Amino acid sequence: MSYDTDPFRGEFDSLEEFADRVSDVLKCPVTIEDANHRLIAYSAHDDYTDPARTATIISRRVPEKVINSLWKQGAIPALLKSREPVRVPPIPDVGLGSRVAVSIWKNDEVIGFIWVLETNRTLSPEEMEWLKLAAKAAKNKVLQLYMRKNKKEERVQELFWKLLTGHIAREDEIHAHLAAMQIPTAPQFAVVVFRFAADLTAEMERQISYLLQTTQQLPLLLYTTDGRDVILLAAPKTDQPLKELNAFIESFAAKMKERFHIHDVQCGFGGVYGIYRLIEKSYREALAVLALKEKLGDEIKSVYGYAQLGIYQFFDFLLEQKRQGEWTNPALTKLQSYDRKHHSDLVKTFETFFDHNQNVQETADVLNVHPNTLAYRLKRIADIAELDLHDMNQKIKLYIDIKLAKYEARG
Amino acid sequence: MSYDTDPFRGEFDSLEEFADRVSDVLKCPVTIEDANHRLIAYSAHDDYTDPARTATIISRRVPEKVINSLWKQGAIPALLKSREPVRVPPIPDVGLGSRVAVSIWKNDEVIGFIWVLETNRTLSPEEMEWLKLAAKAAKNKVLQLYMRKNKKEERVQELFWKLLTGHIAREDEIHAHLAAMQIPTAPQFAVVVFRFAADLTAEMERQISYLLQTTQQLPLLLYTTDGRDVILLAAPKTDQPLKELNAFIESFAAKMKERFHIHDVQCGFGGVYGIYRLIEKSYREALAVLALKEKLGDEIKSVYGYAQLGIYQFFDFLLEQKRQGEWTNPALTKLQSYDRKHHSDLVKTFETFFDHNQNVQETADVLNVHPNTLAYRLKRIADIAELDLHDMNQKIKLYIDIKLAKYEARG
DNA sequence: GTTGAATTTGTGGAAATCCACAAAAGCCGG
DNA sequence: CCGGCTTTTGTGGATTTCCACAAATTCAAC
Structure with missing residues (x-):
């Protein structure tokens, strides 16, 4: 079959009608999506459809895993860059048969896609050209949808702000x-x-x-x-x-x-x-x-x-409290001054220990010391800060005060 | 030796002089204490002194361990009850030799003690009577000290309140x-x-x-x-x-x-x-x-x-914050409603676990469950509350909120 | 009652912790 | 530089934890 001029000239009542027309011309199932891969229209009288297309039609959007694989495979990036049709080899993992796609443009922005499923044939170069024409022809219809959506979108945003x-x-x-x-x-x-x-x-x-x-x-x-x-x-x-x-x-x-x-x-x-x-x-x-x-x-x-x-x-x-009252944790103060005097890292040790859920092994690894060293330091901390290591309550307080001090230093 | 009348009649310049006199009469070392076992006076020309007495004189107060053993042994309670002299058998543990004591009374209140160390002799019943007389004679002198002390005490208390x-x-x-x-x-x-x-x-x-x-x-x-x-x-x-x-x-x-x-x-x-x-x-x-x-x-x-x-x-x-703002811990709320619906004890389990320093064994014992049960419950808690059990920070928050809820319920 | 899910208890083995003790290393003041 | 102190690392063994899996029990709903 051949067409002397543009086979998609003329008026279409709806995008569905248009999809059917493209399908007729190319003898393949066709789906039209907006820029966000939402289904806009699809050809109806199709003999075979692959799982990906079925899923798309059912949920009125392209499944995310299909989109993901099309990004990885490179088809979508290509479509976003160029007005040329792109052929996508089958991707069985996501139920995708061989297909050809082209993007629909308005000025220099992609506003949609046309997908042609190559069921049991392969589009000829000539048919590929027709597909390009189809993309051009689709532009106005898709654009109308866009405008309508945008207007609604604005009202919705206004509502959202009221809620926020x-x-x-x-x-x-x-x-x-x-x-x-x-x-x-x-x-x-x-x-x-x-x-x-x-x-x-x-x-x-x-x-x-x-x-x-x-x-x-x-x-x-x-x-x-x-x-x-x-x-x-x-x-x-x-x-x-x-x-x-x-x-x-x-x-x-x-x-x-x-x-x-x-x-x-x-x-x-x-x-x-x-x-x-x-x-x-x-x-x-x-x-x-x-x-x-x-x-x-x-x-x-x-x-x-x-x-x-x-x-x-x-x-x-807490910070507010700390700043107005004279909130000091004597235990922490003692540890800090010990650290200063002996160039040790008791505070950091304790903090890290808690950061790592009191896990000895893990903490020792992070600090690059022997587990026994950690145990020794903790005992030291208990002595200096007069802290009962078996009392979670006291430990929590110290931990919070350490973090609070850091927070204060930055705030 | 015998005295027809009261051997302690007459004036004494000081309590020291008085102590010496008692010592002379009874032929034993003598110490006089106030009601709080502070040394007031002691006889000077003594041949032998036991360690307890030495320590008392050195520190101007009876050592605490001596007081403790005199309480346990019953001497002090007896002295506080009766005006009769009391004999105390030796207590080698605290360096106490055999001695006799009597309390000094003012109205129905004990204001001091006289101690007589039985170095190498034992007081006769007659001498015991003399000791009672000595206690009576000491009363006024001791009382004077008391008054002076009390006056000073009042001024000190006033200062303390100013500091407080x-x-x-x-x-x-x-x-x-x-x-x-x-x-x-x-x-x-x-x-x-x-x-x-x-x-x-x-x-x-x-x-x-x-x-x-x-x-x-x-x-x-x-x-x-x-x-x-x-x-x-x-x-x-x-x-x-x-x-x-x-x-x-x-x-x-x-x-x-x-x-x-x-x-x-x-x-x-x-x-x-x-x-x-x-x-x-x-x-x-x-x-x-x-x-x-x-x-x-x-x-x-x-x-x-x-x-x-x-x-x-x-x-x-925190409570103040909680009450004014709508402070809720969704995790805690979920746990609580789960507990209510299933008659379980997840909140209490978690609380107890933290109360016992995250010690599995200990917590399981307290709750009367198998350690594995505890582990199971904790995992359950993690699921329901969407809590990461490896994240100390989140755990602390939950713990605090549990305690805070309790606190709020009572406050 | 029966069934199915949730919960509790049990078992076993690898890994981690705890503890005491000792050797090594580092630091500081005389 | 030495001696004494603190700190770090090492060793070994009893105990505990962690994990996966299975059996037993309880609970609730049909």
């Missing part, structure tokens, strides 16, 4: 707003804040948005940005929400790094609650985590959740 | 006052407060005062009372002041119990400082310990020192 700042106090009112905007409700949620090294550029924002949209680890109910912060309302699904959130953050940071070479992303999230009114609190807590990270640096590097801050949660309070 | 309430701010001024009253200075000291079940009676006050005066474990610089409190300024001598103070308190409480059958003595002491200006702070801290003990009961039964309060030091502060 606690402007809507009544729970039923919040529910009504969310329902009106078709935002799904969730039994539990937390505010997550990513903080970047500098204010977000439009480019970065697109990339971040892309990553978040394609993430399926965790439902993300709401999204907005603020200076160098990206603020999300995430809704963990299991009864181990903290684990979920941590995993999400780790993977987000990893992807930011490997896909877009953006390092220096800090992150914090607040408490997990089930009442929308508490979104504000969760947000405050997320910001508190970030503020503490700024101060404490490595101390809490791998901590993101407010709940996991542990004792640092009340450090601001 | 922080009324004298300048260090050199404090020094001057102390020097004027011949109160020895010390490099470190702490305020100790004993609190009795009810207001102190004159009788109890005498007993307490007696115990404190005879204690030689620890120099006691100042002493006063306030309602049901006895307030001391103690001056530990070693570089392990807390240990000293604890030992002192334990022994004081034990003696109150066994000698005077007074139980229900609470005690607290504040920080150990070297600056007199901080006496006030130490006093406040001692009171804080007592207030906490009232609230927490068994929780800190064996803690007396403010320094050993550990995390409880800032519990008042």
Whole structure:
């Protein structure tokens, strides 16, 4: 079959109709996605479909593991760079058959993709050219969708800000707003804040948005940005929400790094609650985590959740207390002066010991000393500070005071 | 030798002269003590003296271990009860030879003792009668000393209160006052407060005062009372002041119990400082310990020192925070609701585990479960509370929140 | 009642801890 | 430089912990 001119000229009522047309022309199943790999349309009368396509249609989005492998394999980077069609060899691991794809452009921005599944044939160079034409033809339709979405997005962001700042106090009112905007409700949620090294550029924002949209680890109910912060309302699904959130953050940071070479992303999230009114609190807590990270640096590097801050949660309070009253821990003072006089490291030893969960072996390794040395030092500490090593209470106090001193020194 | 009338009639310039006279009459070495076993006078021309007497004269007070054995042996209780002379068989352990003693009375109160060392002879019944006469004759002289002492005591107490309430701010001024009253200075000291079940009676006050005066474990610089409190300024001598103070308190409480059958003595002491200006702070801290003990009961039964309060030091502060802000530990909440639903004891398990220094064996014994059961429960706790058992920080936070909840429930 | 899940107890072996004691190394003042 | 002190490292053995796995028991729900 051949076409003298553009086979996709003319009007189409819907993108579905358009997809069918492309499918007819290329004799292959076709799917059209937006820039974030959400399904926009797909051809209906297809004989064969691979598992990846089936899954995409069922969930109305490309499964995350498929996206991941397309990034690793290089197809998506190529599509984001060039307007040329790209052929992707089969990736059986994720149920992906051989296919050809092309990106849809508006000015110099990708706003969608057309995927053609090569079921039992291979597209000829000529057909590849047609695919390029299809991409051009799709542009306007996709753009319309975009505009509509963006407008809705703006209203949603406005609502999110109201929630973050606690402007809507009544729970039923919040529910009504969310329902009106078709935002799904969730039994539990937390505010997550990513903080970047500098204010977000439009480019970065697109990339971040892309990553978040394609993430399926965790439902993300709401999204907005603020200076160098990206603020999300995430809704963990299991009864181990903290684990979920941590995993999400780790993977987000990893992807930011490997896909877009953006390092220096800090992150914090607040408490997990089930009442929308508490979104504000969760947000405050997320910001508190970030503020503490700024101060404490490595101390809490791998901590993101407010709940996991542990004792640092009340450090601001304690510090205030310490500064106004004459709060001294004589035990710590004695240890410090001993350290100074004898060039020893008793305080650091104790701190490290607790940092490593009172594990002798581990602590000794970190400090590069013999386990017996550690034991000796601890006994020494007990003598000097008049500390009962069998009394957790006293030990905790010393540990807190050590950390507090550090905190004070930096704050 | 025999005397028709009272051999101790007439005037004596001093108690020393009197002691010599008694010694002459009885042909034995004689010592006169006040009610608190401080040396008042002793006969000079003695041939033989046992080690106990020597030590008494050297340090101008009866050694504590001698007093202790005289209590145990029953001599002192007998002397406090009756005006009759008492014979004490030798107690070689403390260097005490055979002796006879009699108490000196004013109305129905003992104000001193006369001790007669039976070096190489035994007093006859007749001589015992003379000793009774001697006790009567000594009364006035001893009383004079008492009055003088009491007057000084009053002025000292006034000064102590000024220190306790922080009324004298300048260090050199404090020094001057102390020097004027011949109160020895010390490099470190702490305020100790004993609190009795009810207001102190004159009788109890005498007993307490007696115990404190005879204690030689620890120099006691100042002493006063306030309602049901006895307030001391103690001056530990070693570089392990807390240990000293604890030992002192334990022994004081034990003696109150066994000698005077007074139980229900609470005690607290504040920080150990070297600056007199901080006496006030130490006093406040001692009171804080007592207030906490009232609230927490068994929780800190064996803690007396403010320094050993550990995390409880800032519990008042945290509680305030908790009450005004919506401070919840979701982990704890989850555990509690799990406990309620399944009639389990996860919270208590964790608390006990920490109370016993994370010692598996010990905790399992206390809870009457198999060590593996404890391990299982801990793992369960980690799951439910999303707690990393290897992260001391998080564990500490949970522990504190558990204790804080208890504290709140009682406060 | 029965069934299935949660909990408790038991077993065994590798690893870690605790403890006492001793040798070596380092430090400081005379 | 020596001697005495603190500190570090080493050795060995009893005890405890940690872990995985299995059996027994309890509990709750159907």
